[in-house]
Amino acid sequence: MSLRDTGRQVRLRRTGRVPSDARVRHYDELDDDEQGVVRELAGEPWTAPETGDLGDGDVVKFTEYYLVRSR
Amino acid sequence: MSDSYVIVGDGIAGASAAETLREEAPDAEITVLTDEGESLYNRILIKEYAKGKLPEAPISIHQEDWYDEHDVDLRLNTVVVDIDVENDAVHTHEGETFEYDSLLLAIGGTPQQLPVENADADGIHHFWTFQDARNIKESVEGAEKGVIVGAGLLGIDFAAICGAQDVEAKYLMRGDNWWRYALSEEGAEIMHEAMRERGVEPVFDSGVDRFEVDDDGHVEAAVDPNGERYECDFAGVAIGLNFNTELVEDTPLEIDDGIVVDEFMRTNVDNVYAAGDITSFNDLILGEQAKNGSWGSAKEQGTIAARNMVEYGSEAFEWVSSYSITHFDFPFLSFGHPTLGDDSVEATTAESEWRRVALKDGKVVGGVLIGDLSPQSAFKQLMREGRDVSDQKDRLMEPGFSVDDLAAPTEQ
Ligand SMILES: Cc1cc2nc3c(=O)[nH]c(=O)nc-3n(C[C@H](O)[C@H](O)[C@H](O)COP(=O)(O)OP(=O)(O)OC[C@H]3O[C@@H](n4cnc5c(N)ncnc54)[C@H](O)[C@@H]3O)c2cc1C
Numbered sequence: 001m002s003l004r005d006t007g008r009q010v011r012l013r014r015t016g017r018v019p020s021d022a023r024v025r026h027y028d029e030l031d032d033d034e035q036g037v038v039r040e041l042a043g044e045p046w047t048a049p050e051t052g053d054l055g056d057g058d059v060v061k062f063t064e065y066y067l068v069r070s071r
Numbered sequence: 072m073s074d075s076y077v078i079v080g081d082g083i084a085g086a087s088a089a090e091t092l093r094e095e096a097p098d099a100e101i102t103v104l105t106d107e108g109e110s111l112y113n114r115i116l117i118k119e120y121a122k123g124k125l126p127e128a129p130i131s132i133h134q135e136d137w138y139d140e141h142d143v144d145l146r147l148n149t150v151v152v153d154i155d156v157e158n159d160a161v162h163t164h165e166g167e168t169f170e171y172d173s174l175l176l177a178i179g180g181t182p183q184q185l186p187v188e189n190a191d192a193d194g195i196h197h198f199w200t201f202q203d204a205r206n207i208k209e210s211v212e213g214a215e216k217g218v219i220v221g222a223g224l225l226g227i228d229f230a231a232i233c234g235a236q237d238v239e240a241k242y243l244m245r246g247d248n249w250w251r252y253a254l255s256e257e258g259a260e261i262m263h264e265a266m267r268e269r270g271v272e273p274v275f276d277s278g279v280d281r282f283e284v285d286d287d288g289h290v291e292a293a294v295d296p297n298g299e300r301y302e303c304d305f306a307g308v309a310i311g312l313n314f315n316t317e318l319v320e321d322t323p324l325e326i327d328d329g330i331v332v333d334e335f336m337r338t339n340v341d342n343v344y345a346a347g348d349i350t351s352f353n354d355l356i357l358g359e360q361a362k363n364g365s366w367g368s369a370k371e372q373g374t375i376a377a378r379n380m381v382e383y384g385s386e387a388f389e390w391v392s393s394y395s396i397t398h399f400d401f402p403f404l405s406f407g408h409p410t411l412g413d414d415s416v417e418a419t420t421a422e423s424e425w426r427r428v429a430l431k432d433g434k435v436v437g438g439v440l441i442g443d444l445s446p447q448s449a450f451k452q453l454m455r456e457g458r459d460v461s462d463q464k465d466r467l468m469e470p471g472f473s474v475d476d477l478a479a480p481t482e483q
Contacts, residue, residue, distance in 0.1 A: 024129040026115045027395050027402075028366050032448055039402075039444055059129075061119060063402050 009047040010037065010054060012066040024059045038062050074099045076380060077161060077171035079151045079318075081105035082114065083366055084347025085177035086133060087373035088380075093141045095381045101143045102169055104161070106150040107200060110135055115366045117204035118228040121211065122235035130201065151178075154322050156340050173380045176319070176330060176338075176345040177373060180312030180364075185220065189282035194290035195306040198225055207307070211236045214305035218242075218293040219271070220279050221309035222249045224394060224405070227262070229307030231398035234269025241301045242266060243277040243293065253409040253439050255417060258425040261441050265399040274301075282306065312364070314349050327351050329362055334387040336376035344380055346372035355389045356454055357436060361408060368392035391451040395444075404444050407437030407454050414461075418468035426468065433461030446472045 018024060027038060034052040041048055042062050054060070056070035076092050078085045081103050089103050111133040119125040138145040150164040160170045182197035184190045194214075196207045211217070211232055217240035219229045226242070227249070233240035242249075248259035249266075263273045277299070283292040293301045316326045325331040325339045329351035336344045336352065347369035354361035363369070368390055375388045396403035401423055412429035419425050424442030428435055428450065435453045440446065450467070452474055453460060459480070460467065466476050 018125055018129065020126045020128040022129055024113075024116060024125065026113070026366075027397055028115055028393065029113075032451070035444075036448065061116065061125075062397050063400055065124070 006050045008050040008070050010041070010050050011045075011047045011069045011071075012038065012041040012043075012060070013069060014043065014064050015059065015067040016065070018059050018065055022057065022059045023055075024061060024065075025054075026061045030054070030060070038066070042066055074172045074381075075170065076101050076173050076175065077169050078103045078175045078177060079105075079161065080175075080177035080179060080347070080349075081107065081111050081133075081145065082177060082179050082347060082369065083111070084179070084349075084369040084373035084376075085175065086111040087370045088175050088177060088346060088377040089143050090141070091374045091377035092380065093143065095378060101141075102171075103138070103143055103145045104149045104151055104163065104169065105145070105147060107202075108148050109201060110138065110145060110147065112201050114199075114201075117201050118198075118232060120201075121198075121204045121207045121228075121232045123208065123212070124235065151318060154319060154324075154343075156322050156324070156343060159342065171342070173342045174344065175373075175376055175380065176343070176349060177347045177369075177376075178315040178318060178345075179348045179369075180314045182225075182309065183311045183313050185279055185308055185310060187279055187281050189284050189290070190308070192282055192284045192290045193288055194304055195282060195308060196229075197308055198228065207232065208236075211238055211305050214238050214303075216240070216301075216303045217271075217305040217307065218279075218301050218303040219307045219309075220293070221307075221311070222246070222251065223309065223311075224250070224396070225309035226307070227266075227396060227398070229309060230266050230271045231269070232307070233305070234266070234271050234398075237270070238305060240271045240305075241293075241303075242271050242273045243279060243295055243301070244273060244275055245278045247275045249273065253405060253429075254427065257419060258417065258427060258439060258441055261401075261423055261425055262399075262403070265401070274299075279308075312348070316349070327360065331360065334389070335379040335384060336372055336388060337379060337383065344376045346376040352388060355387060356391060356457070357408060357411075357431075363390075363392040365392045365394045389455070391454045393447065393451070401442045402440075402444050404440045404447055405437070406440075406447060406451060407435070409437035409439050412436045414464075416464040416467060420468065420470050428464075428467050430461065430464070433459040435460060435467075443470070449474045 153162040222244040277295040330345040393406040417427035428438040
């Protein structure tokens with residue numbers, strides 16, 4: 001199970017340029033919980049509890065590129 | 072003496088096996104042999120590189136120092152040409168022999184060429200490796216007109232690459248819609264429209280009869296079986312994979328559209344295992360032999376194979392695979408085995424949202440979701456549970472469907 005309670009919230013911000021040193025993951029590499037978070041937050045100004053190992057600064061390729069912000 | 076493991080293939084299946092073996096057998100000797108010139112990279116992101124959306128660096132997953140740190144002997148550019156299961160050894164093209172206590176074959180597939188005139192001309196591309204992606208990117212950046220062949224999950228990557236690189240393309244399909252084995256015309260039309268918006272025109276009841284080349288041997292047109300000629304300076308061919316079973320043809324290993332393994336990823340030879348795209352595995356969820364061609368499944372099979380190589384029977388592979396398309400402004404996901412089954416139910420659930428679920432003996436075996444992926448977990452759960460939903464199929468089509476919407480299963 002990848003859900004862990006870190007007390008942090010994640011947000012996804014659409015990004016145009018992907019830095020060379022970013023860790024980039026495709027939607028299909030994520031587990032079920034992480035995919036759920038991406039579906040819920042992509043394109044929305046909401047936050048969700050941090051899950052799995054989607055961490056601050058990661059980039060996810062879904063219908064757009066999204067930068068993960070974790071606070 | 073410690074055990075020695077040899078893994079052929081450093082794709083995601085072979086690499087995840089190496090990682091798991093190192094965790095489970097800290098003292099083992101682990102050797103990974105690959106015919107590619109680079110260590111594990113992200114095969115499902117190379118299309119983004121070819122589209123010009125992603126730099127090279129983030130596509131690498133294991134740098135070569137990963138192998139040193141994990142005490143794994145990695146041999147690049149090493150082609151295994153023979154497996155001697157009687158003497159527990161593999162032989163390479165370069166003349167080396169590697170002996171093993173346990174062997175893993177994670178050798179994947181190779182794209183098929185069209186059996187037509189000039190199919191290997193310059194400018195005609197197949198897509199499997201990072202090197203292919205570099206060649207495609209270079210070729211497509213200098214191209215004006217493209218032709219794409221192969222109406223499936225890899226063909227649409229070529230369509231997206233042409234769209235992203237401003238190449239006006241014709242997508243020649245044999246039937247009357249894209250991925251006709253999994254989608255009806257109604258669902259496929261959403262995909263066709265997305266292609267058209269990117270300058271890629273689907274052409275139905277078509278295909279390629281031959282390619283024409285210029286004086287330098289570079290592709291200049293594709294001619295379809297109806298005699299229509301489509302000019303192009305770039306062509307992408309994705310008509311399917313040949314699984315790399317040639318390597319095991321002269322061995323006692325059982326082959327049937329891949330290397331046959333049980334649910335523990337073991338072949339009919341006790342100390343030989345296989346994982347990833349190459350396997351025809353005992354699918355415990357489907358209840359028959361099956362094949363998967365997706366990243367998540369290959370990774371999981373590598374992990375499971377490694378655990379069973381250390382201790383046979385320790386963990387079975389039980390997994391619902393999925394494969395998404397993220398090129399458009401709506402998502403697409405296929406899960407399980409969408410082309411199988413004896414029944415199906417489909418619906419347009421909202422504008423540009425469509426779904427289809429395939430059933431066998433009343434149970435969900437796979438499906439396709441376009442636009443709204445929210446029920447993906449519910450459908451995967453139904454597959455894992457093997458729930459008979461034959462008398463409530465329509466509920467599967469309700470927006471926001473969840474497993475709780477179904478009537479409780481009755482005691483048999
Ligand atoms: C362009 C593209 C896009 C894709 N997109 C997606 C996607 O979006 N989502 C998804 O889930 N899946 C996707 N896939 C499929 C996914 O990448 C594969 O299912 C997965 O990578 C298979 O992994 P594998 O390790 O089984 O095989 P492979 O990655 O094919 O690895 C096999 C390795 O073995 C090597 N090898 C073979 N024979 C020998 C030999 N004799 N000696 C030495 N080495 C050998 C090969 O060179 C290769 O490196 C895509 C595939 C491609 C090509």
